[in-house]
Amino acid sequence: MIFPGVAEFRASGFQPKVAVIGSGPAGISIARILDRANIPVVVFEAGTDHVTDQSQDFYKGSTVGDPYFDLDVTRIRLLGGCSNHWAGWCRLLDAHDFDKRDWIPHSGWPIAHGHRTLPRCCSR
Numbered sequence: 871m872i873f874p875g876v877a878e879f880r881a882s883g884f885q886p887k888v889a890v891i892g893s894g895p896a897g898i899s900i901a902r903i904l905d906r907a908n909i910p911v912v913v914f915e916a917g918t919d920h921v922t923d924q925s926q927d928f929y930k931g932s933t934v935g936d937p938y939f940d941l942d943v944t945r946i947r948l949l950g951g952c953s954n955h956w957a958g959w960c961r962l963l964d965a966h967d968f969d970k971r972d973w974i975p976h977s978g979w980p981i982a983h984g985h986r987t988l989p990r991c992c993s994r
């Protein structure tokens with residue numbers, strides 16, 4: 871269910887155990903995992919369901935280091951986050967994506983492929 875604002879959410883009486891901030895791929899993914907585990911979850915999204923200048927203005931900022939496009943153009947502040955940029959190029963990670971590579975400083979992940987554990991706050 872989508873509530874248009876905080877007032878409607880409060881009026882619903884829904885009492886989530888977890889609040890996720892942001893409905894980009896990260897937020898939606900964790901919310902779906904929690905929902906499947908029957909853990910009541912709410913996702914708070916700052917934007918609406920379409921692009922507005924007012925929302926994008928919050929993403930104005932400067933980029934240092936490698937030259938890049940303006941932040942408020944490359945980042946999208948609305949339902950779905952930056953996945954609204956996608957043109958259908960999406961796939962699951964491979965096991966080797968998590969590997970440490972000796973020739974790349976700070977590479978490697980503290981989790982392995984397929985490693986899924988609910989956050990401690992959510993364990994029953």
Ligand SMILES: Cc1cc2nc3c(=O)[nH]c(=O)nc-3n(C[C@H](O)[C@H](O)[C@H](O)COP(=O)(O)OP(=O)(O)OC[C@H]3O[C@@H](n4cnc5c(N)ncnc54)[C@H](O)[C@@H]3O)c2cc1C
Binds near residue numbers: 944945946950952955
């Ligand atoms: C131009 C571009 C093209 C890309 N193309 C691909 C692709 O083809 N395939 C691919 O796999 N990846 C692609 N990526 C990468 C992918 O989009 C990002 O890695 C992914 O969107 C990051 O997800 P996220 O949830 O961490 O952040 P985001 O997608 O940035 O989501 C953050 C969410 O939080 C919301 N938010 C921000 N501040 C607040 C707040 N204060 N309160 C509440 N909500 C807030 C935002 O509105 C947004 O919905 C692309 C990225 C860009 C920039």
